Amino acid sequence: MSKQNRDRLEEFFIKGTQNYQFEYDEKDWLEMEKKLDQADDKPFPFWKKNGLYILIATVALLSLSLFWFTSDNVRPQQSRETAISELKSDPGTDARQESSVSGSTVNENNRSPEVQADTFPIDEQLNNRPKVSKEQLAEKNKTGDSGHSDEQSNSEGLNESQVATIDEPKGISDVLQNRSENTYSAEEKSTSENNVAAGFGNGSYQEVEYLAPFGLTGGSYQFQPIQIQGIGSSEPEEQELIEEDDSEIYHPVFSFGVTLSPDLSAVGISGYSKPGTRLGAFLSGSLSNRFSLRTGAVLTQNIYRATGEQYNPNVGSYSGWITPESAKGECKLIDIPFSLRYDILQRERNRWFLTGGLTTYIMLNEKYEFQYNNPQPNAMDGWQSDKTSAHILGLINLSTGYEHFLAPGWSFQVEPFVNIPITGIGWGKVDLYSVGTYFTIKRNFYRRK
Amino acid sequence: MFYAYGMSICIRYSHDRDEAVEILNEGFMKIFTNLGKFDLSMPFKPWLRRILINCSINNYKSKQKRNLEESLDNSYNERANEDILSGISYQEIIEMIQKLSPAYRTVFNLYVIEGYKHEEIAEKLGISVGTSKSNLAKAKINLREILKDFFQEDYVKTK
Numbered sequence: 063m064s065k066q067n068r069d070r071l072e073e074f075f076i077k078g079t080q081n082y083q084f085e086y087d088e089k090d091w092l093e094m095e096k097k098l099d100q101a102d103d104k105p106f107p108f109w110k111k112n113g114l115y116i117l118i119a120t121v122a123l124l125s126l127s128l129f130w131f132t133s134d135n136v137r138p139q140q141s142r143e144t145a146i147s148e149l150k151s152d153p154g155t156d157a158r159q160e161s162s163v164s165g166s167t168v169n170e171n172n173r174s175p176e177v178q179a180d181t182f183p184i185d186e187q188l189n190n191r192p193k194v195s196k197e198q199l200a201e202k203n204k205t206g207d208s209g210h211s212d213e214q215s216n217s218e219g220l221n222e223s224q225v226a227t228i229d230e231p232k233g234i235s236d237v238l239q240n241r242s243e244n245t246y247s248a249e250e251k252s253t254s255e256n257n258v259a260a261g262f263g264n265g266s267y268q269e270v271e272y273l274a275p276f277g278l279t280g281g282s283y284q285f286q287p288i289q290i291q292g293i294g295s296s297e298p299e300e301q302e303l304i305e306e307d308d309s310e311i312y313h314p315v316f317s318f319g320v321t322l323s324p325d326l327s328a329v330g331i332s333g334y335s336k337p338g339t340r341l342g343a344f345l346s347g348s349l350s351n352r353f354s355l356r357t358g359a360v361l362t363q364n365i366y367r368a369t370g371e372q373y374n375p376n377v378g379s380y381s382g383w384i385t386p387e388s389a390k391g392e393c394k395l396i397d398i399p400f401s402l403r404y405d406i407l408q409r410e411r412n413r414w415f416l417t418g419g420l421t422t423y424i425m426l427n428e429k430y431e432f433q434y435n436n437p438q439p440n441a442m443d444g445w446q447s448d449k450t451s452a453h454i455l456g457l458i459n460l461s462t463g464y465e466h467f468l469a470p471g472w473s474f475q476v477e478p479f480v481n482i483p484i485t486g487i488g489w490g491k492v493d494l495y496s497v498g499t500y501f502t503i504k505r506n507f508y509r510r511k
Numbered sequence: 512m513f514y515a516y517g518m519s520i521c522i523r524y525s526h527d528r529d530e531a532v533e534i535l536n537e538g539f540m541k542i543f544t545n546l547g548k549f550d551l552s553m554p555f556k557p558w559l560r561r562i563l564i565n566c567s568i569n570n571y572k573s574k575q576k577r578n579l580e581e582s583l584d585n586s587y588n589e590r591a592n593e594d595i596l597s598g599i600s601y602q603e604i605i606e607m608i609q610k611l612s613p614a615y616r617t618v619f620n621l622y623v624i625e626g627y628k629h630e631e632i633a634e635k636l637g638i639s640v641g642t643s644k645s646n647l648a649k650a651k652i653n654l655r656e657i658l659k660d661f662f663q664e665d666y667v668k669t670k
Contacts, residue, residue: 084522367553435554
């Protein structure tokens with residue numbers, strides 16, 4: 063209702079009701095106390111009071127659980143490296159290695175689940191490596207590459223009776239001891255001390271089963287066939303084995319993700335009100351093994367409150383503007399981020415990363431509701447616009463996150479973020495900060511080798 | 512401080528002081544139980560005002576259910592014979608508003624004092640825009656009558 067339209071009667075009552083005077087009455091407070099006592103019987107719901115903290119705690123627990131789970135999965139790999147160093151330091155190792163170079167055909171089905179989980183993605187590639195049969199191996203030894211005679215080759219465990227099956231591993235040394243006893247004569251042991259004869263000198267053996275069982279805690283194990291040359295003979299080649307494991311971490315060349323997040327927006331870094339939502343899609347491309355670029359479009363609903371001082375609208379030629387005590391804003395916009403991601407920790411099945419960049423906001427709809435301490439019949443109740451406007455690279459986006467690979471080509475990502483304004487956002491030109499956590503399902507595409 | 516401010520709102524929507532206190536207490540209860548939702552960086556008064564107006568509307572609706580047929584004339588006539596003091600104070604203005612029927616009083620307060628539009632009032636009260644406009648017009652007619660009577664009596668007294 064505008065001032066011009068008000069008649070004298072309305073003016074009379076507006077003015078008359080503004081100068082109120084009420085004396086405090088003790089009886090009123092006593093009635094209030096009764097109501098409060100009754101209300102004590104109905105406790106305020108815990109989840110309503112602490113909803114945000116519960117959400118944050120849930121995300122943190124989820125992240126920790128995933129981290130714990132994936133840490134278990136890398137144990138076999140760590141054990142392999144440990145095994146190499148143990149074998150290096152053990153003077154009797156070479157002889158044992160000889161004994162272990164046998165047709166390792168322990169039942170695949172008997173692998174523990176823990177170890178089976180480790181087959182992605184490294185073992186996938188390892189399984190695809192060319193395997194050399196025992197016959198081929200024997201043939202190779204006949205040619206003299208390993209420096210052994212036919213008899214030696216035969217005695218080095220190339221027949222079925224010398225298959226190394228470990229039903230109850232008791233430890234690395236026990237396992238190795240068992241093998242050497244089963245597959246070698248005393249004479250062969252003595253000769254192998256100097257000769258690193260069982261193919262590790264200059265021959266090539268693909269069956270490196272002695273690496274495999276060290277991650278086991280019980281049950282039998284299927285040794286994975288790995289072709290390694292001269293592992294027992296020289297230091298650089300051992301290094302090569304270890305580095306090979308690191309290089310097996312797969313890096314997506316291109317990724318597409320669908321994301322969902324709550325949106326908590328406020329003017330400043332505190333004073334968040336009702337959460338909005340974010341729903342969108344991301345595209346990312348790899349720049350190197352650790353760096354990648356990301357962009358996307360996220361349809362965002364911002365809900366926030368601002369005081370009159372924080373709110374600086376461009377009212378233009380409108381002369382009737384009265385600064386409200388507070389304003390409630392609700393905006394629909396498209397968030398377009400351009401970010402650089404750096405993987406701070408990479409494992410076979412997970413990544414920890416940091417992301418930073420700039421964000422563009424395209425405002426689709428703005429709706430503001432103003433509140434005044436005292437009746438302001440002439441003031442604007444609110445303001446609404448469907449006019450599109452843009453804040454190009456008007457915010458800094460920062461995030462950190464955890465990505466977990468679920469299956470070949472698929473991953474799940476949890477990524478808390480903050481958007482920090484560089485320019486005033488919306489009609490009210492407010493310093494609008496947004497925080498939330500992106501939950502993203504990603505499809506990853508790898509380069510064919 | 513907030514007591515007087517709250518009462519100044521509730522009294523305009525009430526038939527008498529007791530009813531205003533009832534609405535005010537209801538409003539403060541809502542504030543106490545929802546204090547966690549209140550943003551401390553925001554001014555408190557607009558929030559209080561909004562809650563009290565909503566409580567007043569709820570009170571009006573609950574009473575409307577009890578008295579489906581409310582006669583303006585009854586409401587007016589009951590009060591018309593009360594003594595009217597000379598000079599117009601805040602209390603007298605409030606009493607004039609209180610002489611209106613709840614339906615007229617609520618629309619008058621929301622439109623004239625609070626500054627809501629008819630569309631918003633219709634939505635809040637669950638009535639049509641036409642009813643809101645009609646109630647406002649009738650409220651004004653009644654208030655003019657009340658004022659006329661007040662000044663006549665006052666004129667007679669002072670004479």
